[in-house]
Amino acid sequence: MLSSDTANPLAGLDEAALPTLVDRLVEQGWFVGERFIDPALCRALHDELRTLADHRALQAAGVGRGEAHRLRRDIRGDAIHWLNRDSQPQRDYLAAMAGLQGQINRALYLGLFEFEAHFAHYPPGSFYRTHLDSFQGRANRVISTVLYLTPDWPADGGGEMAIYAEEDDTRELARVRPEAGTFVCFLSDRVPHAVLPTRYPRASIAGWFRRNASLGGLIDPAR
Ligand code: OGA
Ligand code: MN
Numbered sequence: 001m002l003s004s005d006t007a008n009p010l011a012g013l014d015e016a017a018l019p020t021l022v023d024r025l026v027e028q029g030w031f032v033g034e035r036f037i038d039p040a041l042c043r044a045l046h047d048e049l050r051t052l053a054d055h056r057a058l059q060a061a062g063v064g065r066g067e068a069h070r071l072r073r074d075i076r077g078d079a080i081h082w083l084n085r086d087s088q089p090q091r092d093y094l095a096a097m098a099g100l101q102g103q104i105n106r107a108l109y110l111g112l113f114e115f116e117a118h119f120a121h122y123p124p125g126s127f128y129r130t131h132l133d134s135f136q137g138r139a140n141r142v143i144s145t146v147l148y149l150t151p152d153w154p155a156d157g158g159g160e161m162a163i164y165a166e167e168d169d170t171r172e173l174a175r176v177r178p179e180a181g182t183f184v185c186f187l188s189d190r191v192p193h194a195v196l197p198t199r200y201p202r203a204s205i206a207g208w209f210r211r212n213a214s215l216g217g218l219i220d221p222a223r
Contacts, residue, residue, distance in 0.1 A: 009099035012038045012092055013183075018100075021185065022107045025143070029187045030163055032176050036183035037096065037147055044089035046149040046180065049119045049203050052081050058121055076195075077126025080118040083205070093117075093205065097145070101209055110142055110211065117145070117207030122159060126202075128195035130162075130169050133188040133208065141188040141208040148178040149203035159198030166190050178202050 010018075014036045024031035052058055058079035063072045083090045097115045105112055122128075134141035146161065153159075159178050165171040169192035176184055178198075186193070188208060195202075 012096040076128040112209040122202040130194040143209040151180040164192040
């Protein structure tokens with residue numbers, strides 16, 4: 001299965017969607033793909049996140065990186081666990097993202113050189129207010145990714161990711177249901193987005209392709 005398929009760097013993701021992914025990134029700055037990641041891998045990752053939650057291995061997420069890191073429940077309410085290659089599902093997902101990184105680099109010459117990601121659990125009632133994932137001029141987070149892990153997301157579940165216009169972050173362009181297998185990626189410093197209040201436990205992996213941004217002297221600290 002996935003873990004033994006080391007020959008194909010794109011194992012586990014929907015190869016046929018890659019040309020569309022690249023086109024959407026170029027034309028509008030974001031891409032949404034349903035059933036983008038293999039269902040068995042999504043299930044395994046979801047099981048792992050639930051085990052982490054059962055073992056109290058999630059930490060409250062904060063806002064700001066490095067020394068500026070603060071807990072702000074009024075801005076975001078998720079609990080996270082950074083991927084660290086501890087399990088086969090994590091290694092499979094990171095391998096798929098490494099394959100995607102290679103494809104994006106070949107198509108767009110973005111010079112992406114690493115990927116960092118965390119599991120995220122949003123309990124009922126939680127949300128993440130409108131934000132950008134990186135700031136222009138310090139853009140070592142270049143492309144953001146989110147993979148959703150909750151199967152059969154209920155119609156009244158809320159918890160959509162809202163995508164807003166670059167020039168007006170109150171103008172909503174799209175709403176993404178956080179259904180297992182759906183994958184979103186977007187330009188980290190251009191696309192304002194939010195997690196609308198969820199009514200059900202919401203499971204995902206948020207990740208970022210990074211570039212070494214030390215040239216300008218302004219470096220986002222890792223995490
Ligand atoms: C994030 C984020 C969106 C989502 O973690 O920075 O914006 O849909 N997540 O989970
Ligand atoms: Mn974000």
